[in-house]
Amino acid sequence: MSELSVMAVARGLEAAGISFERNAKLARFTTIGLGGPAEVLARPRSTEEIQTVVELAKAHEVPLRVLGAGSNLLVNDAGVAGVVLHTGALAHVRIDEENGIVDAGAGCHFPSLVKKTAGCGLRGLEGGVGIPGSLGGVVTMNAGAYQFSIGPLVESVEAVSADSGVMTLTRPSIDFRYRKSSFGSDLIVASVRLLLQPDSATAVRADLDAHMHTRKTTQPVGVKSAGCIFKNPEGDSAGRLIDAAGLKGLTVGGARISDVHANFIVHDGATTTAEVAALIDRVRESVATTTQVELETEVMTWN
Numbered sequence: 001m002s003e004l005s006v007m008a009v010a011r012g013l014e015a016a017g018i019s020f021e022r023n024a025k026l027a028r029f030t031t032i033g034l035g036g037p038a039e040v041l042a043r044p045r046s047t048e049e050i051q052t053v054v055e056l057a058k059a060h061e062v063p064l065r066v067l068g069a070g071s072n073l074l075v076n077d078a079g080v081a082g083v084v085l086h087t088g089a090l091a092h093v094r095i096d097e098e099n100g101i102v103d104a105g106a107g108c109h110f111p112s113l114v115k116k117t118a119g120c121g122l123r124g125l126e127g128g129v130g131i132p133g134s135l136g137g138v139v140t141m142n143a144g145a146y147q148f149s150i151g152p153l154v155e156s157v158e159a160v161s162a163d164s165g166v167m168t169l170t171r172p173s174i175d176f177r178y179r180k181s182s183f184g185s186d187l188i189v190a191s192v193r194l195l196l197q198p199d200s201a202t203a204v205r206a207d208l209d210a211h212m213h214t215r216k217t218t219q220p221v222g223v224k225s226a227g228c229i230f231k232n233p234e235g236d237s238a239g240r241l242i243d244a245a246g247l248k249g250l251t252v253g254g255a256r257i258s259d260v261h262a263n264f265i266v267h268d269g270a271t272t273t274a275e276v277a278a279l280i281d282r283v284r285e286s287v288a289t290t291t292q293v294e295l296e297t298e299v300m301t302w303n
C-alpha cells in the first residue's frame with residue numbers, strides 16, 4: 001500500500017462528502033487512552049456512507065479497520081496504516097415502547113442505550129449496563145456480563161460487506177459464540193434491531209442499579225482501561241487465575257494489573273501500548289508457568 005493509495009481514498013471521501021480526518025490520534029478514541037494515529041479516520045453518517053468507505057478502501061487496496069467506542073482495543077504507539085472507519089456518527093435510536101422494538105445505529109453508546117431503554121420500561125439490556133462499548137462493538141464481539149449476553153436480544157442486523165454490499169441478517173442466520181459473532185471488519189454492523197420486553201420502568205431501573213453496584217465493587221470503574229484483557233478459559237476465570245498467580249499490582253512502566261480485578265490493566269496516564277503489551281506477555285507467561293493454562297487475549301490489538 002502506498003501513500004498514493006491513501007491519498008486516493010481521502011480524495012474519494014472528500015468527493016462523496018464523507019467526514020474524515022488525516023493522521024487522527026487514536027488515543028482520543030480508545031477507553032484506555034493510548035495509541036498512535038490512523039492515516040485516515042472516516043466518520044460515515046449512514047449505511048450508504050459505510051458502503052462508500054468500504055468500497056474506496058477495497059478499490060485502492062487499503063486496509064480497513066472498524067472503531068466503535070474503542071473499549072476492547074489496544075492500538076500500536078506508532079499508529080495504523082490505512083483507513084479506520086469510526087462508527088460514532090451512526091448513533092440514531094428509535095424506540096417502539098409498546099412492542100419493545102429498538103432500532104439503533106452501530107455507533108450508539110451502549111451504556112446510554114441501556115439506561116434509555118430501562119427508562120422506557122423495557123427489560124433486557126439492564127445486565128449489560130457497565131459494558132463500555134458501542135452497540136456495533138457489543139454485537140460484533142457478543143459482549144456479555146453476568147447472565148447478560150446481547151445475542152438472544154438481537155432481532156436483525158443491517159450490515160455492510162465489501163463483496164456483497166448492504167444486507168439484513170435475521171437472528172437465526174447470525175452466529176453468536178463466546179465473545180464472537182458473524183460480524184467483523186469483513187461484515188460491518190451498521191444498525192441493529194433489538195427485541196426487548198415491556199415491563200415496569202421502576203423494576204427494570206432497580207435491576208440496572210443492582211448490576212451497576214456489583215460491577216463497581218468487583219471491577220475498576222472510572223479509570224482508564226481496555227476492559228477484560230484475557231478471555232475466560234473454559235470453566236475458569238482469567239481474573240481468578242492471574243490473582244492466584246500473585247500478579248495483582250504487577251507493573252511494566254506505567255501499566256499495572258488492577259488490584260480490584262486482576263483481568264484489567266490500569267494506568268495513570270504515563271504509559272504506552274508497548275508497556276501494556278509487555279505486561280500482557282508477562283502475565284501470560286507467568287500464568288502458564290504456575291497453572292499450565294494458556295490465556296488467550298480478549299482485547300484486539302492493532303499493529
Ligand code: EPU
Pocket residue numbers: 144145146147218226227228229230231232236237238239240241243260261262263298
Ligand atoms: N476473581 C478473583 N480475583 C480477581 C478477579 C476475579 O479471585 O482479581 C474471582 C472472583 O472472586 C470470582 C471469579 O474470579 O470468584 C469470577 O470473577 P468475576 O465474577 O469478576 O467474573 P470474571 O469471570 O472475571 C467475567 C467477564 C467480564 C464480566 C464479568 C461479570 C470475561 C473474560 N470476563 O469476568 O467481562 O464483566 O464476568 O459478568 O468474560 C469483559 O469481557 O471485558 C469483561 C470485563
